[in-house]
Amino acid sequence: MKKYLLILLLSYIHMNALEVSILYLEQKVKKPPVLSNVIEEPEDLGIQGAKLAIKDSNKSAKFLNQKYKLITTISFDKKELIASYEKFIKDGNGFVILNVENEFFKELVKNPLSKKALLINAGNKSVKLRKNYCQNNLLHTIPSNAMLYDGLIQFLVKRDFKDIFLISGENPKDKEILADMKNSIKKFGARVVKEKVWDNNADIRRKANSEFPSFTQGGDYDVVVLADHFGDFGEYMYFNTWLPRPVAGTQGLTPVAWHKVIEAWGAAQMQKRFEKFASRWMQEQDFSNWLAIRSIITSLMQTNSSEINTNIKFLRSKEYEVGAYMGRKLSFREYNGQMRMPITLVQPRALISTSPQVGFLHPITDLDTLGIAPYEMECKE
Structure with missing residues (x-):
């Protein structure tokens, strides 16, 4: 039984x-x-x-x-x-x-x-x-890119790197990232004081130390922010800018989920x-x-x-x-x-910070300071 x-x-x-x-x-x-x-x-x-x-x-x-x-x-x-x-x-x-x-x-x-x-x-x-x-x-x-670059710009504003030199490539993905970066910069009160497009299609490996100083010359800025999705030039911007400034964005100090x-x-x-x-x-x-x-x-x-x-x-x-x-x-x-x-901000071998940064508030959760807000929704399709 x-x-x-x-x-x-x-x-x-x-x-x-x-x-x-x-x-x-x-x-x-x-x-x-x-x-x-x-x-x-x-x-x-x-x-x-x-x-x-x-x-x-x-x-x-x-x-x-x-x-x-x-x-x-x-x-x-x-x-x-x-x-x-x-x-x-x-x-x-x-x-x-x-x-x-x-x-x-x-x-x-x-x-x-x-x-x-x-x-x-x-x-x-x-x-x-x-x-x-x-x-x-x-x-x-x-x-989304909006979350990633909101996280990055929050940190830059918090550390008073507010004057930004924005450099992008010509690839469609670079342009998409660039637009999202500009939205984040405007959202958190930073400023684009200079903007350029890297349209040189040559191999930059052997010429970075001669090309980039002149390319980044002119005016003052706190940080160089890059939109270079495929890494065509961004990896070589470190220590090659006209002014001794940090690099962030798709290279340098980078926002990631993991x-x-x-x-x-x-x-x-x-x-x-x-x-x-x-x-x-x-x-x-x-x-x-x-x-x-x-x-x-x-x-x-x-x-x-x-x-x-x-x-x-x-x-x-x-x-x-x-x-x-x-x-x-x-x-x-x-x-x-x-x-x-949360969005993690890293350089290649170390964790630098995690956003949302302290002081950026939201009525529901500080995580909603990162990314698209309800009023930005379009839902056209």
């Missing part, structure tokens, strides 16, 4: 097991030739964070009778990515992590099948994607675990994908349901929060689905 009851109990547990698949979708892009010998990004950037999150989560999930599976599609071919995306949703699944470029992002969001899915952007920092797309089923775990030098609040253990798993440092996009998976699974563990709308409602509720080794619980903004988080 006892044996029979045990078999019934095990059968009941098996019948009520919650098994959830999560799709990791990554669009590979051909990058322009880099004119300097900067260290290239790892080929497995992003996906390793997602894989570690699944591995870690499945260890505790067995006690809740849950199991998570990661399905990955990584390709240069948009047709292949769309086919995988549509098949995943048609098969009855709905949790999708996106690492795609702007135009493809818009295409996926407008896909009729997307209404049946929860989409989490873990790889694109574009401010426009937060301003113009307000779908309830769209969340962001990677900080970095090797973050060690407090249990982050050191996270760093070691990732390095053992991936045989390299955890970078910002690894972290944002880890956080996307953890956000979904934190919800699943609370709702004990794979129903998409149930989890969207919980993820966007005031009750939802997720731990992420940042010294405070994180949550999503209700008006654009952006995850609130």
